[in-house]
Amino acid sequence: MTTQAYFRPRSLAEALGLLDEHGPAMLVMAGGTLAMPLINKGVSRPEKVMGLRQAGLDYVRPVDGGVYIGAAAPLSRVRAESGVPLLAEAVKNVAGWAVQNIATAGGNLFAPPPAGDLAVALLALDAQVKLASLKRGERLVPLAEFFTGFLTNCLDPDELLVEIQVPKPAGKSVLLKYGRLYTNTPAIVSVAVRVVTENGRAKDVRIALSAVGPHPFRARQAEAALTGSSLDSSAIAAAASAAAAECEPHTDPIASAEYRRRMTGVFVQRALAQVAA
Ligand SMILES: Cc1cc2nc3c(=O)[nH]c(=O)nc-3n(C[C@H](O)[C@H](O)[C@H](O)COP(=O)(O)OP(=O)(O)OC[C@H]3O[C@@H](n4cnc5c(N)ncnc54)[C@H](O)[C@@H]3O)c2cc1C
Structure with a gap:
């Protein structure tokens, strides 16, 4: 057909x-x-x-210090107009300009691993996605609950992903993508971390990973290992090793599962050390 x-x-x-x-x-x-x-x-x-090009979903709209991104907004527009440095950094790491000009923010959430560079930043930022159907209206779902498995998600057959909502970012955040080349390269692992501190201790911790599981995800055990700590090197090491333990990497022509797991620990450690510095 x-x-x-x-x-x-x-x-x-x-x-x-x-x-x-x-x-x-x-x-x-x-x-x-x-x-x-x-x-x-x-x-x-x-x-x-x-x-979806002409459905009016290509906007990037700053809202209360955060940003609402139409599902069909090109990645290059997210990079230029979101005002959120972690999102700009994430898009910078997606392919090259040609792909960034055409590929959309919503479409990137449907890309199989090792893609998912935007999702990893959105997870660290506590983004939500708005899903809509003609008969049942709209619903907001935390991005962390959107993904359900390899190429599966909670979108119903009569629903469209229409918007990504990013709240005002708090704390300090870092995104690191590790691939075989410096640019225009698929990820061996992508890491985004965001830490809010209070009185020198980590109060809210987000550690998001991509390319090392069936979909982008938050490393909850690693987050728990760091929460309440003073971001000292032993707490960072504990969080990095928890992240390496809880990821579910695969082997492909880019890297073996074992190497991906080791690099997950290394890059979570580096990202957290940058946040702590
Ligand atoms: C050369 C190349 C290099 C790449 N490098 C990277 C990289 O480094 N990092 C990375 O993260 N990604 C990378 N990608 C993947 C790329 O980011 C995705 O292909 C792109 O983001 C998908 O967006 P799209 O708008 O083109 O999706 P489309 O191809 O239009 O759609 C993809 C899927 O999503 C569904 N879909 C799209 N939008 C919606 C919606 N609003 N509601 C419901 N379903 C929807 C479609 O039905 C389809 O199944 C690369 C792609 C290419 C071609």
Whole structure:
């Protein structure tokens, strides 16, 4: 079956209506950097396609010190306009300019590992995603609960991801991506950490990882190991080793699972040391 119809909704309401009408037979396409190669290779053969480019979801809107990002906002716009340094740093590490200009923030949340460089920053920032359907309206889901497994998430078949909400960032944050090259390289591991301190002790800790599990995730045991500490080197070492223990890396042509696990410990340690400095 080749594609029979291409829809280009001019509003979110129209997009939700089309999704309701055509159901799972219709592929949602944002930037197409992931979807088009699969179609070109014949791996994916959608009967119908809906492009999101003109649905009014390409905004990046500062709100109360945080930012609301439309699902179809190009990554380059997030980099330039979010006003959140951790997000700009995350996008800087995604492929090169050509991909950043086309790929969208929402689409990046559907990319399989080792992709997920934006998600790792969003997890550290306590972002939420807004999901919407024509019949059931909108719901907000913490990004940490959005991912459910390898290429699976909590989006229902009649729902679109419409917005990413990032609250005003508190504390100090660092993002480190480690790949085989300095730029334009898939991750061996991506780490984003954010620590809020009170009276010299870590009060709120976020340690998010990508490329070392079936989806981007928060390393909860590592966060617990650091919480309440004075960010001394032994607490940082304990958190780094907890992160290495709780990740679930895979082997691919980029790196072995064992190497990914070791580098997870190394890069969590480096990121936390930078936060503590
Ligand atoms: C050369 C190259 C290098 C790359 N390097 C990196 C990298 O270093 N780091 C990294 O993190 N990523 C990397 N990527 C992955 C890239 O970031 C993703 O391909 C991109 O973010 C996907 O966004 P898109 O808008 O193109 O998605 P699309 O291809 O349009 O869609 C991808 C999937 O998401 C679904 N989808 C998209 N938007 C929505 C929505 N709003 N609601 C519901 N479903 C939706 C689609 O149905 C489809 O299944 C690279 C990709 C390429 C091609």
